Amino acid sequence: NAxxxxxxxxxxxxxxxSMTLQCAQDMNHNSMYWYRQDPGMGLRLIYYSxxxxxxxxxxxxxxxxxxxxxxxxxxxRLESAAPSQTSVYFCASRAPGLAGGRGxxxxxxxxxxxxx
Amino acid sequence: xxxxEEDPQALSIQEGENATMNCSYKTxxxxxxxxRQNSGRGLVHLILIRSNERxxxxxxxxxxxxxxxxxxxxxxxxxxxxxxxxxFCATDASGTYKYIFGxxxxxxxLA
Numbered sequence: 001n002a003x004x005x006x007x008x009x010x011x012x013x014x015x016x017x018s019m020t021l022q023c024a025q026d027m028n029h030n031s032m033y034w035y036r037q038d039p040g041m042g043l044r045l046i047y048y049s050x051x052x053x054x055x056x057x058x059x060x061x062x063x064x065x066x067x068x069x070x071x072x073x074x075x076x077r078l079e080s081a082a083p084s085q086t087s088v089y090f091c092a093s094r095a096p097g098l099a100g101g102r103g104x105x106x107x108x109x110x111x112x113x114x115x116x
Numbered sequence: 117x118x119x120x121e122e123d124p125q126a127l128s129i130q131e132g133e134n135a136t137m138n139c140s141y142k143t144x145x146x147x148x149x150x151x152r153q154n155s156g157r158g159l160v161h162l163i164l165i166r167s168n169e170r171x172x173x174x175x176x177x178x179x180x181x182x183x184x185x186x187x188x189x190x191x192x193x194x195x196x197x198x199x200x201x202x203x204f205c206a207t208d209a210s211g212t213y214k215y216i217f218g219x220x221x222x223x224x225x226l227a
Contacts, residue, residue: 042218058214097147102208107151
């Protein structure tokens with residue numbers, strides 16, 4: 001049981017290049033999330049997927065696209081990277097809570113992205 | 117803007133002392149969660165408190181929630197050097213699938 005895995009761990013891009021960040025979870029969770037974390041700030045939600053086949057914008061979606069490939073996998077794509085997208089990216093999945101409520105989120109180890 | 121705001125931003129204490137950090141939020145919530153983040157790592161869930169609960173304990177952790185004041189506190193008793201980390205609150209806002217994270221409290225426990 002690996003929990004939430006992310007690839008790659010580190011990436012350096014040049015402005016204008018594209019890349020896809022991969023995320024997978026093996027906990028059979030319905031909901032998955034992509035966040036970015038910048039120095040001195042908390043996590044900001046980029047996109048989320050409440051269930052397989054659905055995705056919704058979060059707080060900072062501009063410049064990103066997502067794909068919920070199946071229940072396990074939720075990828076984040078940068079079509080044309082910009083220096084402002086230099087950040088640490090975290091993927092998370094959410095466990096169900098008691099009596100149909102919402103439980104905690106489980107996070108991956110993060111992807112550190114530098115855009116030059 | 118972010119809903120959760122932690123206070124203080126940074127806290128430095130001696131090993132064995134208690135550490136208290138606070139979180140304020142703005143809208144109705146289903147639950148509030150606290151997470152720990154060690155340097156360079158992902159967030160780890162510590163404790164979840166539902167909107168109809170006022171206090172919850174887990175080991176050396178004690179969380180309180182005051183929905184009338186839209187605030188929560190996390191108390192870590194008998195702190196250890198290994199508790200050195202950043203702590204974030206996250207609110208599960210009513211009517212959404214989103215969690216809103218605060219900016220965090222950086223805790224340093226000196227041995």
